Amino acid sequence: MPNEKKTWFDASQYCASQDSHLAILNSRNEFEAIQKLIPGVGFYFIGFHDLFSEGNFITVNCQTIKQxxxxxxxxxxxxxxxxxxxxxxxxxxxxxxxxxxxxxNKRQFVCEHEFRPTAYNNTW
Known part of the structure; x- marks a missing residue:
């Protein structure tokens, strides 16, 4: 989590520049992991919005919040x-x-980097 405040859009662009995206929470365990990293921050931007359809919140990866x-x-x-x-x-x-x-509004924010496994060829 960068120690600076940005608008949601600027935060999203910053995360993308770091090969990541605004964090998407998939479980209470993920929240607890973030909480340990940033105790006492208050509100911070994460990766969901309803910019396309009022009241229909989706993640930056186009899933509904429930999904x-x-x-x-x-x-x-x-x-x-x-x-x-x-x-x-x-x-x-x-x-x-x-x-x-x-x-x-300007808030602190959390970026998430997706884990992408890569193949290793040990025959070289």
Whole structure:
């Protein structure tokens, strides 16, 4: 997790520049691993949004939140708007609760690098 704040879009671009993407939570265990890395941060951007269809949250890999495996919202969330601003981008707090937030707020964020196994040829 970079120690800087960015908009959701800038955070997404930063992660892509690092050959990763905004983190997608697939389980409570993943949240607990992130929590150990960044205790006390408050809300931070992760990889989900409803930019294409209001209320239909998908991950940056185009899965629904339920398909991804982690659907643990703050009470009363998602709300869609706050103080007249559309809340389309995903955040999570230090307790593992998801929130929809204005994409142009600046928050810390978590990138996730996908593990891609490679073949090893030992006959060379």
């Amino acid at each position: 991804a495996g982690y659907d643990n919202w703050l009470k009363g969330k998602p709300s869609g708007t706050y103080n007249g601003k559309k809340e389309d981008c995903g955040t999570m707090n230090e307790n593992g609760l998801l929130n929809d937030e204005y994409c142009f």
